[in-house]
Amino acid sequence: xRLRKVLIKLTILGTALGLIFxxxxxxxxxxxxxxxxxxxxxxxxxxxxxxxxxxxIQMNKEIKNEIARHDDTRVIFTDAAQDNEQQIQDINTLxxxxxxxxxxxxxxxxxxxxxxxxxxxxxPVIVLGRGVKGYDYTLYIGSDNQxxxxxxxxEAIRLLGNxxxxxxxxxGNKDSLQAEERSRxxxxxxxxxxxxxxxxxxxxxxxxxxxxxxxxxxxxxGVKPNLIYAHNDAMAxxxxxxxxxxxxxxxxxxxxxxxxxxxxxxxxVQKGLIDTTYITPTGGTTAAQYAIDILHKVPGLxxxxxxxxxxxxxxxxxxxxxxxxxxxxxxxxxxxSGIKLGxxxxxxxxxxxxxxxxxxxxxxxxxxxxxxxxxADNNQKKQIDIIRxxxxxxxxxxxxxxxxxxxxxxxxxxxxxxxxxxxxxxREINVDDQSLWTSFIGSDFVEEGxxxxxxxxxxxxxxxxxxxxxxxxGTVNSAPAVDRKLGFNEIIQQDPKFQLLKSYSGDxxxxxxxxxxxxxxxxxxxxxxxxYAHNDDMALGAIQAIEDYGLNPGVDIKIISIDGTKKAFNSxxxxxxxxxxxxxPLLGPQLMKAIxxxxxGIEIPQxxxxxxxxxxxxxxxxxxxxxxx
Ligand code: GYE
Numbered sequence: 001x002r003l004r005k006v007l008i009k010l011t012i013l014g015t016a017l018g019l020i021f022x023x024x025x026x027x028x029x030x031x032x033x034x035x036x037x038x039x040x041x042x043x044x045x046x047x048x049x050x051x052x053x054x055x056x057i058q059m060n061k062e063i064k065n066e067i068a069r070h071d072d073t074r075v076i077f078t079d080a081a082q083d084n085e086q087q088i089q090d091i092n093t094l095x096x097x098x099x100x101x102x103x104x105x106x107x108x109x110x111x112x113x114x115x116x117x118x119x120x121x122x123x124p125v126i127v128l129g130r131g132v133k134g135y136d137y138t139l140y141i142g143s144d145n146q147x148x149x150x151x152x153x154x155e156a157i158r159l160l161g162n163x164x165x166x167x168x169x170x171x172g173n174k175d176s177l178q179a180e181e182r183s184r185x186x187x188x189x190x191x192x193x194x195x196x197x198x199x200x201x202x203x204x205x206x207x208x209x210x211x212x213x214x215x216x217x218x219x220x221x222g223v224k225p226n227l228i229y230a231h232n233d234a235m236a237x238x239x240x241x242x243x244x245x246x247x248x249x250x251x252x253x254x255x256x257x258x259x260x261x262x263x264x265x266x267x268x269v270q271k272g273l274i275d276t277t278y279i280t281p282t283g284g285t286t287a288a289q290y291a292i293d294i295l296h297k298v299p300g301l302x303x304x305x306x307x308x309x310x311x312x313x314x315x316x317x318x319x320x321x322x323x324x325x326x327x328x329x330x331x332x333x334x335x336x337s338g339i340k341l342g343x344x345x346x347x348x349x350x351x352x353x354x355x356x357x358x359x360x361x362x363x364x365x366x367x368x369x370x371x372x373x374x375x376a377d378n379n380q381k382k383q384i385d386i387i388r389x390x391x392x393x394x395x396x397x398x399x400x401x402x403x404x405x406x407x408x409x410x411x412x413x414x415x416x417x418x419x420x421x422x423x424x425x426x427r428e429i430n431v432d433d434q435s436l437w438t439s440f441i442g443s444d445f446v447e448e449g450x451x452x453x454x455x456x457x458x459x460x461x462x463x464x465x466x467x468x469x470x471x472x473x474g475t476v477n478s479a480p481a482v483d484r485k486l487g488f489n490e491i492i493q494q495d496p497k498f499q500l501l502k503s504y505s506g507d508x509x510x511x512x513x514x515x516x517x518x519x520x521x522x523x524x525x526x527x528x529x530x531x532y533a534h535n536d537d538m539a540l541g542a543i544q545a546i547e548d549y550g551l552n553p554g555v556d557i558k559i560i561s562i563d564g565t566k567k568a569f570n571s572x573x574x575x576x577x578x579x580x581x582x583x584x585p586l587l588g589p590q591l592m593k594a595i596x597x598x599x600x601g602i603e604i605p606q607x608x609x610x611x612x613x614x615x616x617x618x619x620x621x622x623x624x625x626x627x628x629x
Contacts, residue, residue: 041072042101042295044288045094049107049130050082053206053234054264055257055282056105059129062284063103070292082205084111091115095122101291105129107206108175124294128287131177135447139290141283141305144606145178147434148278148309149185152254155276155311156186156227157194159252165190165197166224170204170211170239172231182231182256200225204235211238219246227252233265233277240273256280258312260321269317279310279320286605300589304444304609339599340370342390343425344400347378349475349508350537351565355629356401356426356585363588369595378475378507380404384411391418397595399423404477405430412436423594425587427479438598441590441608445480448581449487451614452532452560455579456498457491459558464497467529470520471503472513472542474534480583481505484534484562501528506538513538517545526551530558536568536580543576554578554617564615566627572620580620582612585629 046063048056060077067075076094080087084107094102102119103126106112110133117136119125124138131140156167169186172179183201190197202218204211211230219225219242228243228251230236236255243251258265258279265277286305293301312320341364345357357373364371372395376383380403390398391414398420402408408429415422416436426442460467469492474481485503492498501524504516513533520528531546531553533539539561543553553559554576561568564582571577587610594604615623 039072040074042074043097043099044073044075044101044103044291044295045091045097045099046075046077047087047090047094047102047104048077048079049084049087049105050206051079052082053232054259054261055129055232055280058259058261059105059282059284062282063288066285066288067291073292073295075288082107084108087112088115091119095119099123101126101295103128103287103291106132106176107173109133109177109180110175124291126287126291126294128283129178133177135303138294139287139301139303139305141287141290142178142307143280143309144306145181146185148256148280149182149187150189151185151278151309151311151434152182152229152256152276153186153189154193155254155313156190156229156252157197159254159275160194160197160227165194165226167197167199167227167229168215168218168223168225168239169199169201170215170228170230170235171201172204172206172235174203179231186229199229204230204238206232206234208234208238208241211235212242213238215239215242216246219243219248225251227254229254231256233257233259233263233268233274236265236274236277237263237268240268256309258310258320266312266317266321269312269314270321272314276311276313279312281307281309281603283307300586301611302590302608303611304607305605306607306609308603308606338368338370339397339595340393340395341372341595342387342393342395342398343371343373344383344386344390344398345373345375346383346401346403346427347376349378350510350535350563351567351629352535352537352563352583352585353508355565356587358629359586359588360425360591361588363592366589367592367596369592376403378403380407384408387411387415391415391420394418395420397421397423397598399425399591401425402427402429402479403475405479405482406477409433409436421598423591425591426585429479439594439604439606439608441587441594442610443480443583443612444609445483445583446487446490448480448562448583448612449484449489450491451487451581452484452562452579453488453491455581455614455616456530456532456558456560457495459578460497466497466499468499468501468524468527469530469532470501470517470524470528472506472516472531472533472538473503474506474508474538476505476507478508480508480562481534488532506533506541508535508537510537510541513541514545515541517542518549521545521549526556528557530560533559533561535583536561536563536565536571539577539580540567540571543571547576552576564613564627565629566624569615569620569624569627572615572617573624575617577617579614579616581614584610584612 078090113132202214228239233255253274254276256278258277268274374386421438424440506513546553559577562581
């Protein structure tokens with residue numbers, strides 16, 4: 001350890017003198033300083049919390065191999081050897097050295113988040129694998145760790161059968177978001193689906209030896225678990241060693257990472273040392289590819305890429321060992337001359353929806369994808385019938401914008417049985433079997449609701465008196481309505497002065513937005529201080545109702561909305577609306593890229609979350625001329 005620290009310090013020092021930690025020493029300094037045209041343009045810095053984990057080493061390997069394919073770019077790696085202060089120093093040294101983009105994996109989200117926010121003010125930042133709090137970065141790439149914990153819990157319940165469960169959880173670094181989210185997903189699911197099961201948690205700090213020692217101590221104290229849930233395979237192997245040394249029998253072990261190497265999760269499952277692991281892609285290659293795109297200013301890049309984890313146990317380990325890569329990718333050999341996409345659009349309820357439909361049609365044309373787009377007129381039964389018809393037509397891929405979150409299991413099972421992958425466009429669904437859909441492309445609606453709430457909180461900071469709010473919700477049980485409400489409430493509940501008088505459903509349309517506002521004015525009149533509408537169309541309807549009522553929207557009553565359409569920008573510029581949170585409808589290009597990747601046998605992310613802004617009146621005045629929808 002000490003040697004490694006010295007080495008790193010030396011290397012950092014060395015870097016300042018032009019030496020490189022990874023890659024050709026001489027080669028870099030020469031080209032950078034030589035300034036030969038078309039040669040090295042960009043320098044990427046990669047800051048790792050520790051390189052004693054094979055997962056992080058695999059991540060660096062992937063980054064290095066991908067960057068090596070680009071002559072105009074070089075990469076430097078640093079390793080903080082699990083020392084947060086050292087990682088902060090590493091990042092500052094990389095900044096002093098003038099890197100053009102930072103890729104960073106974080107063990108301690110609390111300490112590192114503010115540091116990364118500062119870096120993000122100066123250069124693009126990709127957060128990889130282990131996340132940070134908030135949104136101060138260019139792109140986050142990693143797994144859905146809460147889902148990882150949830151899957152592990154369901155597997156634990158399966159492995160325990162009906163046995164009375166006594167589980168020991170060996171958690172990763174307690175300050176890392178990855179550990180926090182895995183733990184939350186695991187505990188919530190056990191509580192919900194196996195309430196008699198007890199969980200005791202210990203901290204292994206991601207390390208095999210720590211896990212072994214901590215567990216041995218607990219087992220010697222007489223605790224008799226029948227299952228161990230370790231947040232990574234290194235700690236799962238530590239648990240196995242502890243159990244073996246104490247000659248205990250019948251204790252099941254679940255790990256995560258699923259690397260294909262000596263003592264990697266796949267080998268541990270195959271040898272029966274542990275029962276289950278989750279292949280958790282490191283995202284190294286994806287991060288390097290997006291780093292190149294960011295440095296070359298490619299437009300329309302996402303904010304988050306959520307990679308899919310794959311459950312591996314004795315029933316499928318051999319197929320993964322045989323060919324890790326192809327095992328999980330839905331294969332869409334196009335059955336027609338050129339990929340055939342069936343798109344079941346939810347309706348034409350709003351400006352946003354029209355822009356979304358146009359984006360899909362134009363992107364399909366550009367990508368040479370054969371598109372059959374059908375409109376379900378906001379009717380779920382009709383949407384299900386359309387999907388069934390696409391299955392009959394044997395299209396290659398089906399994408400749809402689900403009207404509501406529930407009720408899709410059956411028709412998606414039929415699509416899966418027909419071997420047709422499903423892509424969710426702009427709205428998510430609730431299904432138990434996550435394999436019924438391949439990817440989701442859209443926005444983080446909870447975050448949109450938070451942003452609306454944060455604007456209200458900052459705008460009314462000095463206000464003492466209660467602020468009465470009318471909420472006009474979108475389509476009942478639709479993902480955007482459910483999540484935008486959740487995010488907004490999360491913020492306004494922090495201050496008792498915010499009083500939600502009533503929530504109405506306006507179904508995302510102008511007319512219903514107006515109708516509901518008329519009802520609200522009849523009931524509450526001048527008591528209303530704020531209207532929070534889940535989309536611009538309803539907000540604009542409400543504005544008309546307020547004007548008809550003889551009040552000044554934007555002044556007498558503050559108007560907060562979501563979508564960021566051109567009409568909303570006009571209203572903001574006229575001072576009738578106060579704030580709108582962008583929700584990007586231009587999902588066509590991302591959807592076609594995903595379909596092309598599938599066609600080429602490339603695994604596509606589980607979720608692609610779009611990058612979005614917010615606009616107040618001043619910003620809207622500045623931006624409205626170039627609003628395309
Ligand atoms: O905000 C609204 C549309 O699903 C994100 O649906 C979409 C929403 C959008 O009707 O305008």
